[in-house]
Amino acid sequence: MEARCRLSCACCGGAVEAGELSWPGGPAGSPKWSHLACAEAAGLTARRPPCKHFARGRCQFAETCFFVHSVAEGPDGAASVPPPPPAPRAWGGRRKVVRKLSRASVLRRFLLDEFGAELLAAGSGVLDVAGGNGELSFELLNLNGVPATCVDPRPLQLKQFRRKWDLRLYWWNSIWRPWNGDAPADGEASRAPGHLQLLLDEELASWAAEAAARGRCGPGDPARLRQRLESAQRLCWTRQGLHEGGEAAEDEGGDSVLDAGRDRPPSFYPHHLQNLRPAGAPLPAAPPGDSAERPALPEGAAEDGSPEEATDSSPEKTRASAPVSAEEALEVARLLAGCSAVVGLHPDQAAGAIVEFAVGQGKPFAVVPCCVYSSAFPKRRLPDGTPVRTHGQLVEYLVSLAPGAQTQALDFEGKNVVVYWSPRQRQMPAVSSS
Numbered sequence: 001m002e003a004r005c006r007l008s009c010a011c012c013g014g015a016v017e018a019g020e021l022s023w024p025g026g027p028a029g030s031p032k033w034s035h036l037a038c039a040e041a042a043g044l045t046a047r048r049p050p051c052k053h054f055a056r057g058r059c060q061f062a063e064t065c066f067f068v069h070s071v072a073e074g075p076d077g078a079a080s081v082p083p084p085p086p087a088p089r090a091w092g093g094r095r096k097v098v099r100k101l102s103r104a105s106v107l108r109r110f111l112l113d114e115f116g117a118e119l120l121a122a123g124s125g126v127l128d129v130a131g132g133n134g135e136l137s138f139e140l141l142n143l144n145g146v147p148a149t150c151v152d153p154r155p156l157q158l159k160q161f162r163r164k165w166d167l168r169l170y171w172w173n174s175i176w177r178p179w180n181g182d183a184p185a186d187g188e189a190s191r192a193p194g195h196l197q198l199l200l201d202e203e204l205a206s207w208a209a210e211a212a213a214r215g216r217c218g219p220g221d222p223a224r225l226r227q228r229l230e231s232a233q234r235l236c237w238t239r240q241g242l243h244e245g246g247e248a249a250e251d252e253g254g255d256s257v258l259d260a261g262r263d264r265p266p267s268f269y270p271h272h273l274q275n276l277r278p279a280g281a282p283l284p285a286a287p288p289g290d291s292a293e294r295p296a297l298p299e300g301a302a303e304d305g306s307p308e309e310a311t312d313s314s315p316e317k318t319r320a321s322a323p324v325s326a327e328e329a330l331e332v333a334r335l336l337a338g339c340s341a342v343v344g345l346h347p348d349q350a351a352g353a354i355v356e357f358a359v360g361q362g363k364p365f366a367v368v369p370c371c372v373y374s375s376a377f378p379k380r381r382l383p384d385g386t387p388v389r390t391h392g393q394l395v396e397y398l399v400s401l402a403p404g405a406q407t408q409a410l411d412f413e414g415k416n417v418v419v420y421w422s423p424r425q426r427q428m429p430a431v432s433s434s
Contacts, residue, residue: 001066003033004172011038024049024067060175103412104135107345107368109179110410112144114420115341115364120146123338128193129200129354130347133157137193143170143180149194149335153232156195165190196332197232200350204228204336205357211330212337222324225332229324339363346370346415351394352377355401355419364422365402369394370415395419 001024007016010032016022023039025032039045051067053059059069111120120126120140125147128137134156137148142165150156164170171183198204207224211217342358344350344367351369358365372394374380380388380397388397398419399405405421 007033009038010034011042011044103410103414104139104345105176105179106410106412107343107366107418108136108139108144110408110418110420111140111341111343111366112179114366115422117144117146119364120144120340122340124335125149125194125340127151127200127336127339127342129342129344130350131345134193134195135161136343136345137195138190139170141193142190147194149196149339151196151198151200153197153199153235155197156192158190158192162190194335196335198228199232199235200353200357202353202356205353205360208333208336209361211333215330217326217329217333222326222329225329226322226324337361341365343367349373349376351398352380352401355398355405355421359402359421362423364420366418366420367398368410368415368418369398391415 003016003020003022005018009016011034021036022033023036048068051059054069059065128150131150131152134150137150138161140146140148168183170180341364342354344354354367374389383400402421407419410416
């Protein structure tokens with residue numbers, strides 16, 4: 001193999017220059033590389049090393065892989081394939097460790113293959129709902145030129161992705177070139193994707209569609225949007241999902257919340273979503289005095305205009321939002337209503353909202369559900385009336401919301417079934433593929 005960068009030879013200690021023929025490994029099973037001549041002299045080239053990715057269960061190079069997809073011959077002379085190594089356990093030994101690297105890249109490649117870059121780049125681009133640190137949005141924007149906005153109360157964490165860009169790691173392996181394109185010019189900086197620190201729900205979706213259609217916001221809309229921004233910024237992540245102040249809110253007794261039309265217990269949803277208005281009901285009145293303030297979007301931009309990367313999303317570290325102007329509120333509405341597609345990678349409580357919003361607006365969607373949150377959504381039922389309690393039932397429930405929706409298993413560990421749909425599939429029967 002040709003060395004792609006300057007290395008130190010594990011045999012002679014000399015330099016292996018970029019472009020020189022090299023061999024993986026060295027004496028005593030060293031993980032380093034050696035000059036090909038040194039490896040031949042040491043007798044290391046009699047058998048190629050095994051492929052670690054194949055041993056884990058998959059190798060993208062398949063039969064073109066340089067490494068061996070089998071282990072040493074057995075006593076009978078036949079080659080055998082090793083079983084996958086046992087996965088370590090976390091959470092006190094109750095759960096297997098799942099490798100989370102590259103999940104966003106796998107979903108991005110699926111989106112490009114299924115929907116195409118031209119469709120994804122239409123309108124205001126892709127909405128990455130509950131996108132967490134913003135990896136999927138970052139890759140869509142920088143690697144594929146697809147505008148993307150991360151809709152998540154948590155601050156973006158782009159440092160590691162910018163480092164990968166600067167080190168040109170996205171183009172290190174030529175097998176990803178069909179999806180990653182060519183490397184940028186030296187010194188070209190990456191761009192930060194858009195970021196809305198909001199929770200996507202029926203109320204926000206309805207307001208965005210109405211405001212974008214009429215081309216203006218109502219008199220109280222900016223103040224209400226500011227309230228939603230402030231409420232979202234007060235949320236913290238816990239093992240039970242997003243909660244206000246980092247703790248699950250206590251049910252203060254009574255069933256007034258459920259009587260108001262909400263089908264989720266207050267312990268699993270933030271305070272500002274506890275009284276969702278019924279479909280078609282008018283938006284609540286804005287608090288007195290708020291509509292007269294000079295608005296602006298929430299603080300969180302660096303001096304160069306790029307979103308600031310906070311390192312702590314606790315309520316104490318999150319700054320209050322500034323007022324929001326009517327122009328900025330309308331811009332948010334148009335961004336949401338004009339998106340090309342809605343996606344969610346392990347979006348937790350937002351999985352159902354993604355599907356409902358996308359189908360209601362006639363937008364393609366792709367969601368990879370994870371946790372079921374059956375206690376948070378006790379009224380979810382399958383078409384036959386079965387309550388949604390398991391991951392498989394959640395997938396079936398999401399498919400039932402979108403006639404013609406399909407499913408496919410993606411190539412990463414853990415919960416990897418994607419439910420996807422586009423308006424052209426509306427008349428197609430649901431299909432499951434693996």
